[in-house]
Amino acid sequence: MFPLWLQIVRWGYGGMVALRHFLYNKKIKKNFFYKKPILISIGNLSVGGTGKTPLTIYLVKLLAKYQIVAVLSRGYKRKSVGFKIINGLDSALTAGDEPYLIYTYFVDNPNVLITVCENRTKGIDKIMEYKPDVEVILLDDGFQQLCLTPHLNILLTTFHQPFFRDHLLPLGRLREPRKGASRADIILVTKSPTNLSRLKMEAIKASIQPYYTKAIPIFFTHIIYHNPMTIGTRKADKLPIVLLLVTGIAIPLPLRNYLETNGHKITHLIFPDHHWFTYADILKIISVFHGLSDTDKAIVTTEKDYVRLTAHDSIKQLVRLPIFYIPIEVGFLQETAENFEKRIMQTVLS
Known part of the structure; x- marks a missing residue:
């Protein structure tokens, strides 16, 4: 059962949506x-x-x-x-x-x-x-x-x-x-x-x-998940077992499940959907990555996060690290x- 205040907000939002549809339906x-x-x-x-x-x-x-x-x-x-x-x-x-x-x-x-x-x-x-x-x-x-x-x-x-x-x-x-x-x-x-x-x-x-x-x-x-693509200068034939997963998408769970199913140990930094990464975010990613105990490790992100990360002025600090994105397609x-x-x-x- 939802709280009453949430139901009231839902009724108000639903009313606005219904009005919009009414205006179009009636031309x-x-x-x-x-x-x-x-x-x-x-x-x-x-x-x-x-x-x-x-x-x-x-x-x-x-x-x-x-x-x-x-x-x-x-x-x-x-x-x-x-x-x-x-x-x-x-x-x-x-x-x-x-x-x-x-x-x-x-x-x-x-x-x-x-x-x-x-x-x-x-x-x-x-x-x-x-x-x-x-x-x-x-x-x-x-x-x-x-x-x-x-x-x-x-x-x-x-x-x-x-x-x-x-x-x-x-x-x-x-x-x-x-x-x-x-x-x-x-x-x-x-x-x-x-x-x-x-x-x-x-x-x-x-x-x-x-x-x-x-x-x-x-x-x-x-x-369909494709082979990881390198973002920085550190290349690898395959992803290490220990990964820092960085996501700013609506539903990141399928990618995490895919990586864990393939034997990877995941530390997950979750940002909001369409998140514009700040300088503080970049520093946090680097800090969490260096805090992972394993020496063989990498950062992994999504294609959407990749294009947002590479648009940031501080990307040079990230590309010195092993960082990859995973392309996907529809099957x-x-x-x-x-x-x-x-x-x-x-x-x-x-």
Whole structure:
């Protein structure tokens, strides 16, 4: 049972969300539909940690083989405002950690444009003004952008905390009520165990289906962890057993579990999601690292934290130490990637 004051805050927040939806449903607030370019929204009902960035990278890799693709993100917590096309002069500070990370994957691809803008409709107009031949725009974290009607709405929800078992803020992590899932055209259940049984999959699908009047595609994905990449000058063929894990992401537990499953002993420094590391944070990381008793040890972090750490003036003090980040990508269970990609291409080519 939740405390009464939390329930009161939840009612107030829920009322504001309901009013916003009412204004759009009654056409009091304007909604925009673009015949071209094709808009694909990637989002969630929760406040983060569902794996939007790896999926966005996955989709850009898929679509850029055939189309000119732009990614439009808000650029959360960036130190800039307005519309921006990410380029080589930018960093995570000016672009936002997630857009800049995506940019690093496609910096040399002429078919890919990574952009940020707080106002999504203005962002779309600016993209088309700058590059009229853009054929597809991926709306990063676009599910709550009710001012836009995308051609395809992809909703992500995690295996361990699916939306149908979650609660509205502040009682849970949902930004809008569960019924908002009905706007999705595709659902991805992310961060699933690789050994997930078909029986469990069907049970989750059965829990999702009541939010829809007809069956929609539901896919299960997992995280693929790649070999660690060195950040500093100290290289290694493999990670030492003793690790200092530094994370500033919404849900760091899967990475910690992965490392511990592979036999590593973890000391974990947890920072808030999208945390901008300070000089004091850098000194704390170095101090905790030197305090680890083992001589064969290293610092490990995530890709998102990597782009934020390297944007800091004090990174030179860290790169003298053995420090690595672990790249990840999306993997599909039950060999369903082909069906997912087919659905995407049907939307793009229709």
